[in-house]
Amino acid sequence: MSEQLNKRIRAVIVEDEELARQILREMLASHPEIEVVAECLDGFSAVKMVPELKPDLLFLDIQMPKLDGFEVLELIGNDLAIVFVTAYDQHALRAFEVHAVDYLLKPFSAERFEAALDRAKSRIGQKNLPDPAEFAAAARETGHFAERIVVKDGPHVQIIPVAKLDYAEAQDDYISLASLGKKHLKQQTISSLEACLDPKHFLRIHRSYIVNLERVAKLEPYGKDSHVVTLNDGTRLPVSRTGYGRLRSLLDQ
Numbered sequence: 001m002s003e004q005l006n007k008r009i010r011a012v013i014v015e016d017e018e019l020a021r022q023i024l025r026e027m028l029a030s031h032p033e034i035e036v037v038a039e040c041l042d043g044f045s046a047v048k049m050v051p052e053l054k055p056d057l058l059f060l061d062i063q064m065p066k067l068d069g070f071e072v073l074e075l076i077g078n079d080l081a082i083v084f085v086t087a088y089d090q091h092a093l094r095a096f097e098v099h100a101v102d103y104l105l106k107p108f109s110a111e112r113f114e115a116a117l118d119r120a121k122s123r124i125g126q127k128n129l130p131d132p133a134e135f136a137a138a139a140r141e142t143g144h145f146a147e148r149i150v151v152k153d154g155p156h157v158q159i160i161p162v163a164k165l166d167y168a169e170a171q172d173d174y175i176s177l178a179s180l181g182k183k184h185l186k187q188q189t190i191s192s193l194e195a196c197l198d199p200k201h202f203l204r205i206h207r208s209y210i211v212n213l214e215r216v217a218k219l220e221p222y223g224k225d226s227h228v229v230t231l232n233d234g235t236r237l238p239v240s241r242t243g244y245g246r247l248r249s250l251l252d253q
Contacts, residue, residue: 009034009124011057014046014072015085016064020106024059024085027113043067047075047157055080056124062086067157070136071150074188075157078132081120088139096139133192146196149177151184158184162201166215167237168193170208178235203250205229205243219247 011034015021021039028034037053040046043064050058050072060082062069069084084096084103096103102116102123136146149165151158166178170190177184194204204210215231219239222228227239229247239247 009057009121010037010053010055011035011059012038012040012046012050012053012055013059014040014043014050014064014069015059015061016041017061020061020085027110031117043069043072044157046072047152048155050076050080057120058082060084062088067150070132070139073132073135075150075152081123081126083116083120101135131189131192133188133196137192137195145198149186149193149196151177151186153184160184162197165202166212166231166233166235168210181233203243203246205247206238206240209237209243211237213250216247216251219244219251 087106169176
């Protein structure tokens with residue numbers, strides 16, 4: 001660990017407010033071991049630059065236009081030390097603390113900055129963050145769910161409105177998202193996606209499938225003790241016994 005700390009630490013600041021970036025720069029100026037290699041004014045820039053620059057440390061704002069901090073984290077991975085910079089409410093802060101994530105609550109003091117920086121330094125090189133989607137779900141207020149899903153497609157970022165998601169299928173460590181006649185592959189577990197979606201509109205009908213209930217045209221038997229749902233576009237998806245019970249109860253309401 002001492003050898004790691006003797007090396008120069010490469011840092012990136014992702015923050016859309018000039019004043020907040022300036023404060024971070026000034027506080028980092030007294031740490032010659034840290035080199036700020038880039039500043040990103042929005043999430044899209046961070047998604048492009050962080051994988052290229054491969055920093056050791058990231059100061060990441062949560063509330064940003066276009067892509068928020070949680071979405072950035074989903075797209076760049078969780079294998080670097082991160083200090084979240086946030087004006088979030090107490091519910092989100094409890095989620096941060098449960099997951100032992102370093103954060104700075106705006107406005108923050110120099111002492112609080114130093115404490116977060118020390119903890120972040122000790123974690124450089126460790127992959128210790130939770131699944132980004134699960135973390136984002138935990139930080140949301142009760143009853144609030146994702147309104148969109150972000151997917152990295154090469155150098156591009158696709159934004160899928162949740163209302164336009166037809167269904168999701170688990171494929172090993174990935175999920176396939178079907179929307180508007182296209183499929184998008186994302187590295188995420190189907191369980192963490194399920195936690196992000198409003199259960200009033202989306203249902204896990206099978207261990208490998210989540211369906212948008214508004215797309216369900218009919219539910220029918222398929223062989224002995226099995227069922228399938230047919231969607232409005234003709235797509236047929238398997239339904240497990242547990243999924244059948246859940247779906248049947250919703251359709252009967």
